[in-house]
Amino acid sequence: MASVKMLLLVAAVKGWHLHQMDVTNAFLNGDLSEEVYMVLPPGLDSSGKYKGKVCKLRKSLYGLKQSSRKWYVKLTETLIKHGLKQSPCDYSIFTSTVLNELGVLIVYVDDIVLWSIRLEAIKDVKNMLHADFRMKDLGELSYFLGLEVTRGKQVIIVSQRKYCLDVLPESSFESCKPAPTPIFNKEVLSSSGGELLTDISEYMHLVGQLQYLTTTRPDITFAVQ
Template sequence: MLAVASIQNWHLHQMDVNNAFLNGDLEEDVYTELPQGLREQDQFKGKVCKLKKSLYGLKQASRMWYVKLTESLLANGFTQSKADYSIFLTETKGNLVVVIMYVDDIVVGSINLDAVVSVKQMLKSLFKMKDLGPLQYFLGLEINRIDVGIHVLQRKYCLELLKEEGFDECKPAKTPSSVKQVLSANQGDPYQDIGHFKHLLGQLQYLNSTRPDITFAVQQLCQFQDSPTTMHYKAFKRVFRYLKGSPS
């Protein structure tokens, strides 16, 4: 969508749904314990609450919110994309309007600003929403309008990742991988926390969106995610040290 918006000079606006999961309607009977202060009273002992709406923490919550939003958009003239079910299309005032959603984050795009405003007003009439104005930050991506299109970077995401893993004070490396080191499955001792290793891989793979300079190093590490060793984690640390020297 960012590529199309850049080429067609679309307006992109962002909205955030307040307490999105509370909008979902439950299809089955779900019961929960009474709040602690209430269940201690004699007249409520042995009783439970029957939920009418979904709550945060329920396994059904995210699915029911998705169903609720989808049904609401379809009922208001939108068509759901068959290529990506998080994309919805409609025509307002003779202009194509695209809506993309990720949980409670929604982006509305069109070449016509009045069409964008019209769709935003429609969404506000359906759900309690916060209008965040022109798109600036979405899922770790910083979106900046420039004269020749749209500039996307992940500097904030990168800095937060470095701080989370304790590399915010490390010594920077000049390259993301060593030209002398060839990784293999038999190097070093087994790395104990495989889940943590895979978690780091996922975060770096998402960073590849705007950092092709680390793609090769990350791809090499992905080959050993099922049985990583201490040498592989050492190679991981070099990628982070490289990012420390150039976080954007």
């Protein structure tokens, strides 16, 4: 997220173009180097000639532990083959320099954002990706990793309004009253007081959502932490 913020800042100041793409069924592009077998899919007759049989996978598949890694390896090899360089500081960032002008690609699983001062450079990268993968061109950047991006003159506004509105009903807070600081001012917390939660998964999920919300809402950082 620090890399995304930094690149958005540079794009705002220097007037870079921002476009985004989505990979269709990204994990299916991965190549397996080890032998992986799976049970027969539902609907395939396992009582007839397929009885006692299993499937040997030729390509990566959703549900495999190594699917995300195999997809990332495939994408990295493809980008490097076409002349992009992987950042040694953040492996999700790839850069290209054409005519002494910098172009940047950042990827998160199957979401890709392209930065460049030249719109033609972005189109070239899009064509390259379309040639190797099934891609969906989403046009100018507007929504990425739960961040809503609005472009202005030398300014880019980033918010998580939709993300926040999705969190509220999930935690039964649709009708809550807004407060400048979302914490009880006089609350005294103790490590030995209160009742232990029987299931902490819901609590952990909510805390994770709130931590991600601090990306654009630093004012709630103290309360969340």
